[in-house]
Amino acid sequence: MAERKGDLARAFTEDGALKTHVGGQALIEGIMMRGKHNWSVAVREPNGGIYVEEHDLPGPKGGADWLRWPLVRGCRAMVESLVLGYKALEIAALHAFGEEEPDEHARQPRAAGEPVPPPAAPGEPTPRSMVAGEPAPPSIAPVDGPAGDGGSSADSRNEGAGDERPSAGAKSGSAGGGNEGTVPSQPLSTSPSFSWKDDFGRPDTMIDALGAQRALEVVEEPEPRSEKKSFMDEEVEFGKREMAVSMALGLVLGVVLFIAAPAYLTNLVVGEYDSNTLLWNVVDGLLRVGVFVLYLWLIGRMSDIKRMFGYHGAEHKAIHCYEHGLPLTPENARSFPRLHVRCGTAFLIMVMIIAIFVYTVTPINGLIELWGVPDGAPKLLLVILARILLMPVIAGVSYEITVKWAGSRPENPLVKVVLWPGMQMQYLTTNEPDDGQIECAIAAMERVLERERAEEKRAVAGASGRASAAA
Known part of the structure; x- marks a missing residue:
């Protein structure tokens, strides 16, 4: 006592x-301070850092002098405090409970021995293997190059990829190959044992020779990453x-x-x-x-x-x-x-x-x-x-x-x-x-x-x- x-x-x-x-308000893992011209919020983030954000005060302008009259200014202060308190709580909730972006390779569980693809560049399509029973896409692009010219087609694919195709079981490391996260195809083979006359009826040999992929793939756009933004950004709907x-x-x-x-x-x-x-x-x-x-x-x-x-x-x-x-x-x-x-x-x-x-x-x-x-x-x-x-x-x-x-x-x-x-x-x-x-x-x-x-x-x-x- x-x-x-x-x-x-x-x-x-x-x-x-x-x-x-200067006055303030306690928030979720943070504090809001309000001065004459602006107000700011400082929030302790999960990683231990302090996030600080500030905004201008709205305040009456022009011919709104009556809002400063006695009794009226108290009502205005109460309404402004409620509005700013709501916005400050929104900022605090966004940053106090925001989780750090997980590692790209840890987002989806993978089977043992499955190759791990490198992270896709922003805006790059993310390939996905089609599962059994899934309906086929409306159209599938044919293999590049004229039929009957396997050598030129294979060469053009290798040039577009910018690197040799990985062998079976190796980790895919080419960002331009278009086969990350799928079953890797065999390397292009130009051995003398392949011929159009003798091997036309052997599909596996033809697929390997042409460098085509064995599994049907559907290319879809990646979902945009969620980023922490201010409540002032109209696109943010978090909470x-x-x-x-x-x-x-x-x-x-x-x-x-x-x-x-x-x-x-x-x-x-x-x-x-x-x-x-x-x-x-x-x-x-x-x-x-x-x-x-x-x-x-x-x-x-x-x-x-x-x-x-x-x-x-x-x-x-x-x-x-x-x-x-x-x-x-x-x-x-x-x-x-x-x-x-x-x-x-x-x-x-x-x-x-x-x-x-x-x-x-x-x-x-x-x-x-x-x-x-x-x-x-x-x-x-x-x-x-x-x-x-x-x-x-x-x-x-x-x-x-x-x-x-x-x-x-x-x-x-x-x-x-x-x-x-x-x-x-x-x-x-x-x-x-x-x-x-x-x-x-x-x-x-x-x-x-x-x-x-x-x-x-x-x-x-x-x-x-x-x-x-x-x-």
Whole structure:
């Protein structure tokens, strides 16, 4: 307990002097960092390396100044966070679980003694032996060269292959021979024992002499290799459907767990909504917070979520390190607490607390009387629908209090009181990270800081140019 109090006290008292606006989000084996101009994702890949990807922030442009108004900017921030979080999770899933390309020779099992073909060049047809019972292709190309001129035909095939044909049982090594992975034919024989007069009725001897293949082959185009691409590439469909379904199910689950279920339980405990509105909203809010805490505690027992909470702690440590003006290294970041006063967890708790006040002052009782809504399920459904529709208002108010006011005044005693519940929740949503997780946080943050430094230099150069032109 003493350690927790120490972390909490340090998060309030050791807030750095630089007060950065950079924030982040823990991902699957990675971290997303967001700055003024761009956002970046750093993911630990299965081979141990760190994959980093960055994109510009969308942001309102032109005549969209109203999106920066108080209350409205909170709703916009919530929507943007959901969209960027979805994209960042997609990138993380693509690279955290992406398998390394297997060896070409190990893709298909081969029988003992079967020759192993060399890898085909990109775009080169891949031959395949026809299996028994498979229908023949529409047409088979005849052997090159005029009938009756076996010598010239064989010579032309050898010249096109660029090498001698391998003998039976030898490994095929010619990329242009067109017989890789099949039963190799016998080498071209021009011995005096063969003659058109004596051997015309001996098919095996003729096939060997003409250099033709014994097995019927079908040439088909190889399947394109799957490559890791950005979610911005429209051709990539990896996991998009699954991610969309999971996001939709997550929203439905959130509504059921944190709105519908508490409202239903409150109706059972307190009674109808309009019978005691204040008590109903207080009990509903406390149940909502309790469900949220229980939910975080339960998922925190899962190994994958534990890892993600470790990345959450790494994100806080990296931001602490930068705000204190120290070089971004795992050694420097490791010494800071895993809690941070500007964490999004505090925002979520503030949303639930403010929801109690917003729901209480909303005249839902007037709507019940005006429309004559009967008791039971219809009245409960109206209350639940009103709570869903009021979510943007609650998000806007919470953003102004938590981010704009409390986030810039962490030393204020009243701010400590307001942020205390959210700071306590960070003990559930953060874990002590290892150095590898801190390295991911630093890699993502450095990419954002590099962009901001470049934009600052560009702004200074532009101001200098305008001053020179005016002079």
